[in-house]
Amino acid sequence: xxxxxxxxxxxxGVHALDGIDLEVxxxxxxxxxxxxxxxxSTLLRLVAGLLTPSGGRVxxxxxxxxxxxxxxxxxxxxxxxxxxxxxxxNVLLPxxxxxxxxxxxxxxxxxxxxxxxxxxERLPHELSGGxxxxxxxxxxxxxxxxxxxxxxxxxxxxAITRTELSEELQRVQLAQPRAVLFVTHxxxxxxxxxxxxxxxxxxxxxxxxxxxxxLPRPRALGQVELDEVGRELRGLLVTA
Amino acid sequence: xxxxxxxxxxxxIIGAWWLATIVFAIQPLLVPSPADVVASFLELPxxxxxxxxxxxxxxxxxxxxxxxxxxxxxxxxxxxxxxERMFYPLxxxxxxxxxxxxxxxxxxxxxFGIESxxxxxxxxxxxxxxISTASGMxxxxxxxxxxxxxxxxxxxxxxxxxxxxxxLPQIFVGLKxxxxxxxxxxxxxxxxxxxxxxxYVITVSGGSADTALAFxxxxxxxxxxxxxxxxxxxxxxxxxxxxxxxxxx
Numbered sequence: 001x002x003x004x005x006x007x008x009x010x011x012x013g014v015h016a017l018d019g020i021d022l023e024v025x026x027x028x029x030x031x032x033x034x035x036x037x038x039x040x041s042t043l044l045r046l047v048a049g050l051l052t053p054s055g056g057r058v059x060x061x062x063x064x065x066x067x068x069x070x071x072x073x074x075x076x077x078x079x080x081x082x083x084x085x086x087x088x089x090n091v092l093l094p095x096x097x098x099x100x101x102x103x104x105x106x107x108x109x110x111x112x113x114x115x116x117x118x119x120x121e122r123l124p125h126e127l128s129g130g131x132x133x134x135x136x137x138x139x140x141x142x143x144x145x146x147x148x149x150x151x152x153x154x155x156x157x158x159a160i161t162r163t164e165l166s167e168e169l170q171r172v173q174l175a176q177p178r179a180v181l182f183v184t185h186x187x188x189x190x191x192x193x194x195x196x197x198x199x200x201x202x203x204x205x206x207x208x209x210x211x212x213x214x215l216p217r218p219r220a221l222g223q224v225e226l227d228e229v230g231r232e233l234r235g236l237l238v239t240a
Numbered sequence: 241x242x243x244x245x246x247x248x249x250x251x252x253i254i255g256a257w258w259l260a261t262i263v264f265a266i267q268p269l270l271v272p273s274p275a276d277v278v279a280s281f282l283e284l285p286x287x288x289x290x291x292x293x294x295x296x297x298x299x300x301x302x303x304x305x306x307x308x309x310x311x312x313x314x315x316x317x318x319x320x321x322x323x324e325r326m327f328y329p330l331x332x333x334x335x336x337x338x339x340x341x342x343x344x345x346x347x348x349x350x351x352f353g354i355e356s357x358x359x360x361x362x363x364x365x366x367x368x369x370x371i372s373t374a375s376g377m378x379x380x381x382x383x384x385x386x387x388x389x390x391x392x393x394x395x396x397x398x399x400x401x402x403x404x405x406x407x408l409p410q411i412f413v414g415l416k417x418x419x420x421x422x423x424x425x426x427x428x429x430x431x432x433x434x435x436x437x438x439x440y441v442i443t444v445s446g447g448s449a450d451t452a453l454a455f456x457x458x459x460x461x462x463x464x465x466x467x468x469x470x471x472x473x474x475x476x477x478x479x480x481x482x483x484x485x486x487x488x489x
Binding site: 048049050067068069070073074076078080082083084093094096097098123124125 | 381383384386387388389390391392393397401402405406408480481482483
Protein backbone atom coordinates (compact mmCIF):
# COMPACT_ATOMS: atom_id res chain seq x y z
CA UNK A 1 0.00 0.00 0.00
CA UNK A 2 2.88 2.35 0.83
CA UNK A 3 6.08 2.09 -1.16
CA UNK A 4 9.04 4.20 -0.19
CA UNK A 5 12.00 3.69 -2.49
CA UNK A 6 15.36 5.39 -2.23
CA UNK A 7 13.89 8.39 -0.47
CA UNK A 8 16.21 11.14 0.70
CA UNK A 9 15.23 14.46 2.04
CA UNK A 10 17.07 17.56 3.08
CA UNK A 11 15.91 21.02 3.97
CA UNK A 12 17.84 24.09 4.97
CA GLY A 13 21.14 22.29 4.49
CA VAL A 14 20.13 19.53 6.91
CA HIS A 15 20.26 16.02 5.54
CA ALA A 16 17.22 14.55 7.29
CA LEU A 17 16.70 11.25 5.50
CA ASP A 18 18.95 9.16 3.33
CA GLY A 19 18.14 6.19 1.10
CA ILE A 20 15.00 4.96 2.84
CA ASP A 21 13.38 1.85 1.36
CA LEU A 22 10.23 0.60 2.99
CA GLU A 23 7.07 -1.26 2.00
CA VAL A 24 3.90 -1.28 4.07
CA UNK A 25 1.27 -3.86 3.13
CA UNK A 26 -2.44 -3.27 2.92
CA UNK A 27 -3.20 -4.49 6.46
CA UNK A 28 0.16 -3.98 8.02
CA UNK A 29 1.00 -1.90 11.08
CA UNK A 30 4.54 -0.57 10.82
CA UNK A 31 6.09 1.43 13.63
CA UNK A 32 9.01 3.75 13.01
CA UNK A 33 11.14 4.29 16.05
CA UNK A 34 14.26 6.33 16.67
CA UNK A 35 15.77 9.10 18.72
CA UNK A 36 14.44 12.59 18.27
CA UNK A 37 15.92 14.22 15.21
CA UNK A 38 16.25 10.98 13.25
CA UNK A 39 13.82 12.18 10.62
CA UNK A 40 10.90 9.92 11.51
CA SER A 41 8.35 12.74 11.41
CA THR A 42 9.82 13.92 8.12
CA LEU A 43 9.30 10.44 6.70
CA LEU A 44 5.66 10.53 7.74
CA ARG A 45 5.14 13.98 6.20
CA LEU A 46 6.60 12.74 2.95
CA VAL A 47 4.08 9.90 2.82
CA ALA A 48 1.31 12.34 3.77
CA GLY A 49 2.19 14.55 0.81
CA LEU A 50 2.88 17.48 3.11
CA LEU A 51 6.50 17.44 1.92
CA THR A 52 8.04 16.45 -1.39
CA PRO A 53 11.17 14.28 -1.17
CA SER A 54 14.44 15.68 -2.45
CA GLY A 55 15.23 12.27 -3.93
CA GLY A 56 13.53 8.92 -4.48
CA ARG A 57 9.84 8.08 -4.74
CA VAL A 58 6.88 7.65 -2.43
CA UNK A 59 3.92 5.67 -3.74
CA UNK A 60 0.55 5.07 -2.12
CA UNK A 61 -1.68 2.46 -3.70
CA UNK A 62 0.61 2.43 -6.70
CA UNK A 63 0.59 6.10 -7.57
CA UNK A 64 3.18 8.72 -6.64
CA UNK A 65 2.28 11.04 -3.79
CA UNK A 66 2.31 14.60 -5.06
CA UNK A 67 -0.13 16.13 -2.60
CA UNK A 68 -2.26 14.98 0.36
CA UNK A 69 -4.61 12.17 -0.66
CA UNK A 70 -8.13 11.64 0.55
CA UNK A 71 -7.61 7.96 1.33
CA UNK A 72 -4.73 8.81 3.64
CA UNK A 73 -5.41 10.27 7.06
CA UNK A 74 -2.92 11.87 9.40
CA UNK A 75 -3.06 11.97 13.18
CA UNK A 76 -0.76 14.40 14.91
CA UNK A 77 1.01 14.56 18.23
CA UNK A 78 -1.53 17.06 19.50
CA UNK A 79 -5.28 16.56 19.09
CA UNK A 80 -5.55 19.59 16.75
CA UNK A 81 -9.29 19.92 17.36
CA UNK A 82 -11.18 23.03 16.31
CA UNK A 83 -12.16 24.62 19.62
CA UNK A 84 -15.43 26.08 18.27
CA UNK A 85 -16.74 22.78 16.98
CA UNK A 86 -18.51 20.15 19.03
CA UNK A 87 -16.92 16.73 19.31
CA UNK A 88 -19.25 15.40 16.62
CA UNK A 89 -18.56 18.32 14.26
CA ASN A 90 -14.83 17.85 14.77
CA VAL A 91 -15.03 14.20 13.83
CA LEU A 92 -17.02 15.16 10.73
CA LEU A 93 -14.53 17.80 9.54
CA PRO A 94 -12.67 15.60 7.01
CA UNK A 95 -15.97 14.42 5.52
CA UNK A 96 -17.08 18.03 5.16
CA UNK A 97 -13.86 19.16 3.53
CA UNK A 98 -13.65 16.17 1.24
CA UNK A 99 -17.34 16.52 0.38
CA UNK A 100 -18.25 12.95 1.26
CA UNK A 101 -21.90 13.25 2.32
CA UNK A 102 -23.65 12.35 5.53
CA UNK A 103 -21.44 10.41 7.93
CA UNK A 104 -23.16 11.31 11.17
CA UNK A 105 -24.16 7.76 12.04
CA UNK A 106 -20.66 6.53 11.37
CA UNK A 107 -19.24 9.35 13.52
CA UNK A 108 -21.52 8.42 16.40
CA UNK A 109 -20.53 4.80 16.00
CA UNK A 110 -16.83 5.67 16.15
CA UNK A 111 -17.34 7.86 19.21
CA UNK A 112 -19.25 5.06 20.88
CA UNK A 113 -16.44 2.65 20.00
CA UNK A 114 -13.81 4.86 21.62
CA UNK A 115 -15.84 5.44 24.76
CA UNK A 116 -17.03 8.92 23.86
CA UNK A 117 -20.72 8.12 23.54
CA UNK A 118 -22.72 10.94 25.12
CA UNK A 119 -20.01 13.54 24.52
CA UNK A 120 -21.06 14.37 20.94
CA GLU A 121 -22.19 17.91 21.68
CA ARG A 122 -19.38 18.88 24.05
CA LEU A 123 -16.72 21.38 23.08
CA PRO A 124 -13.09 20.21 23.07
CA HIS A 125 -12.03 22.35 26.03
CA GLU A 126 -14.52 20.46 28.20
CA LEU A 127 -12.63 17.22 27.55
CA SER A 128 -9.46 15.76 29.05
CA GLY A 129 -6.33 15.41 26.94
CA GLY A 130 -6.90 11.70 26.47
CA UNK A 131 -10.49 12.22 25.37
CA UNK A 132 -9.39 14.93 22.94
CA UNK A 133 -6.89 12.57 21.37
CA UNK A 134 -9.66 9.94 21.10
CA UNK A 135 -11.73 12.47 19.17
CA UNK A 136 -8.73 13.02 16.96
CA UNK A 137 -8.50 9.24 16.42
CA UNK A 138 -12.18 9.12 15.42
CA UNK A 139 -11.60 12.01 13.03
CA UNK A 140 -8.75 10.18 11.32
CA UNK A 141 -11.00 7.12 10.91
CA UNK A 142 -14.12 8.86 9.64
CA UNK A 143 -13.25 8.90 5.96
CA UNK A 144 -12.35 5.17 6.14
CA UNK A 145 -8.80 5.78 4.99
CA UNK A 146 -6.76 3.04 3.41
CA UNK A 147 -3.64 4.42 5.02
CA UNK A 148 -3.29 5.93 8.47
CA UNK A 149 -0.25 7.99 9.35
CA UNK A 150 0.30 8.64 13.02
CA UNK A 151 2.93 11.03 14.31
CA UNK A 152 3.63 10.20 17.97
CA UNK A 153 -0.09 10.47 18.65
CA UNK A 154 0.08 9.52 22.31
CA UNK A 155 3.33 11.15 23.36
CA UNK A 156 1.70 14.20 24.94
CA UNK A 157 -0.48 12.08 27.24
CA UNK A 158 0.18 10.75 30.71
CA ALA A 159 1.40 7.14 31.03
CA ILE A 160 -1.94 5.57 31.98
CA THR A 161 -3.94 7.34 29.28
CA ARG A 162 -1.24 6.48 26.78
CA THR A 163 -1.57 2.78 27.59
CA GLU A 164 -5.35 2.94 27.32
CA LEU A 165 -5.21 4.62 23.95
CA SER A 166 -2.59 2.22 22.62
CA GLU A 167 -4.82 -0.69 23.54
CA GLU A 168 -7.76 1.06 21.94
CA LEU A 169 -5.82 1.57 18.74
CA GLN A 170 -4.96 -2.13 18.79
CA ARG A 171 -8.68 -2.94 19.01
CA VAL A 172 -9.47 -0.59 16.14
CA GLN A 173 -6.75 -2.13 14.01
CA LEU A 174 -7.91 -5.68 14.82
CA ALA A 175 -11.51 -4.84 13.95
CA GLN A 176 -10.55 -3.33 10.62
CA PRO A 177 -6.92 -3.66 9.61
CA ARG A 178 -5.38 -0.91 7.49
CA ALA A 179 -1.96 0.15 6.40
CA VAL A 180 -0.58 2.13 9.33
CA LEU A 181 2.68 4.01 9.60
CA PHE A 182 3.12 4.84 13.25
CA VAL A 183 5.93 7.11 14.35
CA THR A 184 6.89 6.87 18.00
CA HIS A 185 9.73 7.04 20.43
CA UNK A 186 8.04 4.65 22.82
CA UNK A 187 9.36 1.11 22.64
CA UNK A 188 6.32 -0.20 24.55
CA UNK A 189 3.88 1.30 22.05
CA UNK A 190 5.82 -0.03 19.09
CA UNK A 191 5.99 -3.54 20.49
CA UNK A 192 2.34 -3.60 21.48
CA UNK A 193 1.02 -2.37 18.18
CA UNK A 194 3.35 -3.14 15.30
CA UNK A 195 3.75 -6.06 12.95
CA UNK A 196 7.13 -4.65 12.01
CA UNK A 197 9.30 -2.08 13.69
CA UNK A 198 11.70 0.06 11.72
CA UNK A 199 14.59 1.42 13.74
CA UNK A 200 16.03 4.62 12.31
CA UNK A 201 19.52 5.87 12.99
CA UNK A 202 19.92 9.64 13.19
CA UNK A 203 21.67 12.28 11.07
CA UNK A 204 20.98 11.49 8.36
CA UNK A 205 18.00 9.25 9.03
CA UNK A 206 18.75 5.77 7.72
CA UNK A 207 17.08 2.45 8.34
CA UNK A 208 19.22 0.80 10.98
CA UNK A 209 17.28 -2.41 11.36
CA UNK A 210 13.81 -3.85 10.81
CA UNK A 211 12.38 -6.05 13.56
CA UNK A 212 9.46 -8.41 12.91
CA UNK A 213 7.09 -8.77 15.84
CA UNK A 214 5.59 -12.16 15.28
CA LEU A 215 3.38 -12.35 18.35
CA PRO A 216 -0.32 -13.24 18.52
CA ARG A 217 -2.97 -10.56 19.11
CA PRO A 218 -4.43 -9.05 21.09
CA ARG A 219 -1.26 -8.29 22.95
CA ALA A 220 -1.10 -6.77 26.39
CA LEU A 221 1.52 -4.52 27.85
CA GLY A 222 3.70 -6.29 30.39
CA GLN A 223 3.54 -9.57 28.48
CA VAL A 224 6.88 -11.38 28.84
CA GLU A 225 7.28 -11.91 25.08
CA LEU A 226 6.82 -8.19 24.47
CA ASP A 227 9.53 -7.40 26.96
CA GLU A 228 11.95 -9.60 25.05
CA VAL A 229 11.36 -7.71 21.83
CA GLY A 230 11.57 -4.49 23.82
CA ARG A 231 14.99 -5.41 25.13
CA GLU A 232 16.19 -6.18 21.63
CA LEU A 233 14.90 -2.79 20.44
CA ARG A 234 16.52 -0.97 23.31
CA GLY A 235 19.83 -2.52 22.31
CA LEU A 236 19.30 -1.51 18.69
CA LEU A 237 18.46 2.07 19.63
CA VAL A 238 21.70 2.35 21.56
CA THR A 239 23.78 1.20 18.61
CA ALA A 240 21.71 3.18 16.07
CA UNK B 241 -24.18 40.17 42.94
CA UNK B 242 -21.77 40.94 40.07
CA UNK B 243 -23.35 44.35 39.56
CA UNK B 244 -22.92 45.41 43.20
CA UNK B 245 -19.27 46.49 43.08
CA UNK B 246 -19.48 48.60 39.89
CA UNK B 247 -22.61 50.32 41.21
CA UNK B 248 -20.89 50.92 44.53
CA UNK B 249 -17.88 52.42 42.72
CA UNK B 250 -20.13 54.70 40.66
CA UNK B 251 -22.04 55.85 43.74
CA UNK B 252 -18.77 56.59 45.54
CA ILE B 253 -17.52 58.77 42.68
CA ILE B 254 -20.83 60.62 42.41
CA GLY B 255 -20.83 61.13 46.18
CA ALA B 256 -17.29 62.54 46.12
CA TRP B 257 -18.22 64.83 43.25
CA TRP B 258 -21.30 66.06 45.09
CA LEU B 259 -19.32 66.58 48.29
CA ALA B 260 -16.65 68.52 46.41
CA THR B 261 -19.18 70.91 44.86
CA ILE B 262 -20.61 71.63 48.35
CA VAL B 263 -17.36 71.74 50.36
CA PHE B 264 -15.46 73.93 47.90
CA ALA B 265 -18.62 75.89 46.99
CA ILE B 266 -17.86 75.50 43.29
CA GLN B 267 -20.02 77.63 41.01
CA PRO B 268 -22.55 75.50 39.07
CA LEU B 269 -21.31 77.26 35.95
CA LEU B 270 -17.91 75.58 36.37
CA VAL B 271 -18.86 72.24 37.89
CA PRO B 272 -22.55 71.58 38.48
CA SER B 273 -23.52 69.18 41.26
CA PRO B 274 -25.06 65.80 40.37
CA ALA B 275 -28.43 67.22 41.41
CA ASP B 276 -28.07 70.09 38.92
CA VAL B 277 -27.26 67.61 36.18
CA VAL B 278 -30.26 65.43 36.96
CA ALA B 279 -32.48 68.50 37.16
CA SER B 280 -31.19 69.66 33.81
CA PHE B 281 -32.04 66.28 32.29
CA LEU B 282 -35.51 66.33 33.84
CA GLU B 283 -36.21 69.72 32.29
CA LEU B 284 -35.99 68.30 28.79
CA PRO B 285 -36.12 64.51 29.06
CA UNK B 286 -37.91 63.95 25.75
CA UNK B 287 -35.57 66.22 23.83
CA UNK B 288 -32.42 64.73 25.35
CA UNK B 289 -33.53 61.14 24.73
CA UNK B 290 -34.28 62.09 21.14
CA UNK B 291 -30.75 63.49 20.74
CA UNK B 292 -29.37 60.37 22.41
CA UNK B 293 -31.15 58.23 19.84
CA UNK B 294 -29.65 60.33 17.03
CA UNK B 295 -26.10 59.82 18.31
CA UNK B 296 -26.74 56.17 19.11
CA UNK B 297 -28.05 55.53 15.60
CA UNK B 298 -25.06 57.29 14.02
CA UNK B 299 -22.63 55.28 16.16
CA UNK B 300 -24.33 51.94 15.62
CA UNK B 301 -24.81 52.28 11.87
CA UNK B 302 -21.25 53.53 11.43
CA UNK B 303 -20.00 50.64 13.53
CA UNK B 304 -22.04 48.11 11.55
CA UNK B 305 -20.73 49.56 8.31
CA UNK B 306 -17.17 49.30 9.66
CA UNK B 307 -17.67 45.61 10.37
CA UNK B 308 -19.19 45.00 6.95
CA UNK B 309 -16.26 46.74 5.24
CA UNK B 310 -13.47 45.97 7.72
CA UNK B 311 -13.74 42.20 8.01
CA UNK B 312 -13.73 41.51 4.23
CA UNK B 313 -10.90 44.04 3.87
CA UNK B 314 -8.90 42.09 6.45
CA UNK B 315 -9.69 38.86 4.56
CA UNK B 316 -8.32 40.39 1.38
CA UNK B 317 -5.21 41.66 3.13
CA UNK B 318 -4.50 38.28 4.68
CA UNK B 319 -5.35 36.47 1.45
CA UNK B 320 -3.14 38.42 -0.90
CA UNK B 321 0.31 39.75 -0.17
CA UNK B 322 0.02 42.00 -3.21
CA UNK B 323 -3.08 43.70 -1.82
CA GLU B 324 -1.47 43.83 1.57
CA ARG B 325 1.59 45.64 0.30
CA MET B 326 -0.57 47.98 -1.81
CA PHE B 327 -3.10 49.02 0.79
CA TYR B 328 -1.85 48.26 4.26
CA PRO B 329 0.48 51.30 4.47
CA LEU B 330 -2.38 53.47 3.21
CA UNK B 331 -4.62 52.13 5.92
CA UNK B 332 -1.99 52.89 8.55
CA UNK B 333 -1.58 56.39 7.13
CA UNK B 334 -5.34 56.91 7.14
CA UNK B 335 -5.45 55.90 10.78
CA UNK B 336 -2.53 58.18 11.63
CA UNK B 337 -4.36 61.29 10.39
CA UNK B 338 -6.10 62.98 13.33
CA UNK B 339 -9.82 62.40 12.80
CA UNK B 340 -10.63 65.81 14.21
CA UNK B 341 -8.68 67.29 11.31
CA UNK B 342 -10.70 65.35 8.74
CA UNK B 343 -14.08 66.10 10.27
CA UNK B 344 -14.60 69.58 8.73
CA UNK B 345 -13.82 68.22 5.25
CA UNK B 346 -16.16 65.30 5.77
CA UNK B 347 -18.94 67.69 6.74
CA UNK B 348 -18.22 69.84 3.68
CA UNK B 349 -18.48 66.75 1.49
CA UNK B 350 -21.41 64.99 3.09
CA UNK B 351 -23.37 67.79 4.71
CA PHE B 352 -24.89 68.34 8.13
CA GLY B 353 -26.98 65.19 8.08
CA ILE B 354 -26.30 61.69 9.34
CA GLU B 355 -24.05 60.72 6.40
CA SER B 356 -21.06 62.77 7.54
CA UNK B 357 -21.38 61.41 11.10
CA UNK B 358 -21.57 57.82 9.93
CA UNK B 359 -18.49 58.37 7.80
CA UNK B 360 -16.63 59.82 10.79
CA UNK B 361 -17.60 56.74 12.80
CA UNK B 362 -16.34 54.44 10.05
CA UNK B 363 -13.05 56.35 9.90
CA UNK B 364 -12.34 55.83 13.59
CA UNK B 365 -13.78 52.30 13.84
CA UNK B 366 -12.43 50.51 10.85
CA UNK B 367 -8.76 50.36 11.77
CA UNK B 368 -9.04 48.33 14.99
CA UNK B 369 -11.43 45.94 13.22
CA UNK B 370 -9.13 45.36 10.25
CA ILE B 371 -6.05 44.97 12.46
CA SER B 372 -7.66 42.58 14.91
CA THR B 373 -9.24 40.47 12.17
CA ALA B 374 -6.05 40.29 10.12
CA SER B 375 -3.82 39.43 13.06
CA GLY B 376 -6.37 36.92 14.36
CA MET B 377 -6.46 35.19 10.98
CA UNK B 378 -2.69 35.09 10.82
CA UNK B 379 -2.25 33.61 14.26
CA UNK B 380 -3.93 30.29 13.45
CA UNK B 381 -1.91 27.53 15.16
CA UNK B 382 0.41 25.67 12.82
CA UNK B 383 -1.02 22.29 13.85
CA UNK B 384 -4.50 23.28 12.67
CA UNK B 385 -3.16 24.65 9.40
CA UNK B 386 -1.28 21.39 8.90
CA UNK B 387 -4.44 19.40 9.62
CA UNK B 388 -6.23 21.30 6.86
CA UNK B 389 -3.27 20.78 4.52
CA UNK B 390 -3.34 17.06 5.25
CA UNK B 391 -6.98 17.05 4.14
CA UNK B 392 -5.98 18.87 0.96
CA UNK B 393 -8.42 21.63 1.91
CA UNK B 394 -8.95 24.50 -0.49
CA UNK B 395 -7.96 28.03 0.45
CA UNK B 396 -11.62 28.90 0.80
CA UNK B 397 -12.06 26.10 3.31
CA UNK B 398 -8.94 27.15 5.15
CA UNK B 399 -10.25 30.71 5.37
CA UNK B 400 -13.85 30.14 6.26
CA UNK B 401 -13.73 26.90 8.21
CA UNK B 402 -10.49 27.62 10.04
CA UNK B 403 -8.85 31.04 10.01
CA UNK B 404 -11.92 33.24 10.35
CA UNK B 405 -13.34 31.13 13.17
CA UNK B 406 -10.04 31.06 14.91
CA UNK B 407 -9.83 34.84 14.62
CA LEU B 408 -13.24 35.42 16.24
CA PRO B 409 -12.00 36.01 19.81
CA GLN B 410 -9.48 38.53 18.50
CA ILE B 411 -12.06 40.12 16.21
CA PHE B 412 -14.16 40.71 19.29
CA VAL B 413 -11.26 42.53 20.93
CA GLY B 414 -11.18 44.85 17.93
CA LEU B 415 -14.97 45.25 18.00
CA LYS B 416 -14.93 46.23 21.66
CA UNK B 417 -12.25 48.83 21.06
CA UNK B 418 -14.20 50.10 18.05
CA UNK B 419 -17.59 50.38 19.66
CA UNK B 420 -16.38 52.92 22.21
CA UNK B 421 -14.55 54.82 19.47
CA UNK B 422 -17.80 54.80 17.46
CA UNK B 423 -19.50 57.10 19.94
CA UNK B 424 -16.47 59.39 19.93
CA UNK B 425 -16.50 59.51 16.12
CA UNK B 426 -20.18 60.44 16.06
CA UNK B 427 -19.63 63.23 18.58
CA UNK B 428 -16.67 64.63 16.62
CA UNK B 429 -18.89 64.76 13.56
CA UNK B 430 -21.63 66.51 15.52
CA UNK B 431 -19.19 69.05 16.97
CA UNK B 432 -18.12 70.16 13.54
CA UNK B 433 -21.49 70.56 11.96
CA UNK B 434 -24.87 69.18 12.96
CA UNK B 435 -28.34 70.17 14.08
CA UNK B 436 -29.01 67.14 16.26
CA UNK B 437 -27.28 64.63 18.52
CA UNK B 438 -25.62 64.82 21.92
CA UNK B 439 -22.48 66.39 20.47
CA TYR B 440 -24.67 69.16 19.08
CA VAL B 441 -26.33 69.56 22.50
CA ILE B 442 -22.89 69.96 24.10
CA THR B 443 -21.84 72.58 21.54
CA VAL B 444 -25.06 74.53 22.07
CA SER B 445 -24.89 74.33 25.86
CA GLY B 446 -21.35 75.69 25.71
CA GLY B 447 -22.66 78.70 23.82
CA SER B 448 -25.32 79.40 26.45
CA ALA B 449 -23.01 78.54 29.38
CA ASP B 450 -25.39 75.78 30.47
CA THR B 451 -22.75 73.51 32.01
CA ALA B 452 -25.30 71.27 33.70
CA LEU B 453 -26.87 70.47 30.33
CA ALA B 454 -23.43 69.64 28.88
CA PHE B 455 -22.82 67.29 31.81
CA UNK B 456 -26.20 65.64 31.28
CA UNK B 457 -25.32 65.08 27.62
CA UNK B 458 -21.94 63.65 28.57
CA UNK B 459 -23.54 61.30 31.07
CA UNK B 460 -25.87 60.08 28.35
CA UNK B 461 -22.88 59.55 26.03
CA UNK B 462 -21.13 57.53 28.71
CA UNK B 463 -24.25 55.47 29.26
CA UNK B 464 -24.62 54.54 25.59
CA UNK B 465 -20.90 53.72 25.30
CA UNK B 466 -21.00 51.44 28.30
CA UNK B 467 -24.26 49.84 27.18
CA UNK B 468 -22.89 49.14 23.70
CA UNK B 469 -19.66 47.76 25.14
CA UNK B 470 -21.43 45.32 27.43
CA UNK B 471 -23.86 44.35 24.70
CA UNK B 472 -20.83 43.25 22.68
CA UNK B 473 -19.34 41.44 25.66
CA UNK B 474 -22.61 39.59 26.05
CA UNK B 475 -22.69 38.73 22.34
CA UNK B 476 -19.13 37.49 22.58
CA UNK B 477 -20.01 35.18 25.44
CA UNK B 478 -22.88 33.77 23.36
CA UNK B 479 -21.01 33.50 20.07
CA UNK B 480 -17.51 32.60 21.20
CA UNK B 481 -18.03 30.44 24.27
CA UNK B 482 -14.82 28.55 23.70
CA UNK B 483 -12.65 31.61 24.24
CA UNK B 484 -14.03 32.36 27.69
CA UNK B 485 -10.80 31.31 29.37
CA UNK B 486 -8.58 33.64 27.36
CA UNK B 487 -10.74 36.71 27.19
CA UNK B 488 -8.57 39.78 26.88
CA UNK B 489 -10.84 42.75 27.53
